[in-house]
Amino acid sequence: LLDEHEVHLLLHTNPDGRREAETGASWRKNTNQNYCGPTSSSRGADLNRNFAFGWGCCGGSSGYPCDGTYRGASAGSEPEVQAVQDYLRAVLPDQRGVAAGDPAPADATGIYLDVHSYSELVLWPWGYTSSPAPNATALATLGRRLAWFNGYEPGQSTSLYVTDGTTVDFGYGELGVAAYTFELGTSFFQDCSTFEGAILPDNLEALRYLAKVARTPYQTPAGPEV
16 A cells, blocks of 8 residues: 555644643643633643634534634634644645535545544545535445444534534545544543454554555446456
């Protein structure tokens, strides 16, 4: 796979939130002290509501700084989000028009996967509206293939709840790449034995399949396995 493909790994995009989570807190935001007070346990912005595409558009985030889904002061205001957006724009081609109804071409290349916890789900755009994305059929075809490997529940992101300013809507909405979220496991904190015995084996083949079809993700999954 690595002879023929590039795989880019962004191993952690919220180090400050991770540090808080390591204390046992169910911490989803960063720790930006400008939001909700410098010492508040509710400070920070939800990075998965801060991305530029669809930011604050549709009731899928909060404008109140102390809420868990606070979207930040402006689209892409957080340095962690800026870093991810800049990286994706640098390594992935822009293959979709600017209008919400513009599809990516059938031979568009590249896949973006965002890994979260938890709920055992495979999700694809849109998250900000229940309307199907322009490439909905192809996105669903690959999403269901991935769910066949890991046994998770596949669906458009809004099947969970409405979200706006998210990573996958940015990846697909701005760049046109096939974008997915894996919600790993069955709880926010899980032990190593659960990871090694269930989460890793359930998902490793799905990850390998993503690498195999990354060149034409809107076409290859619809064909027969060879």
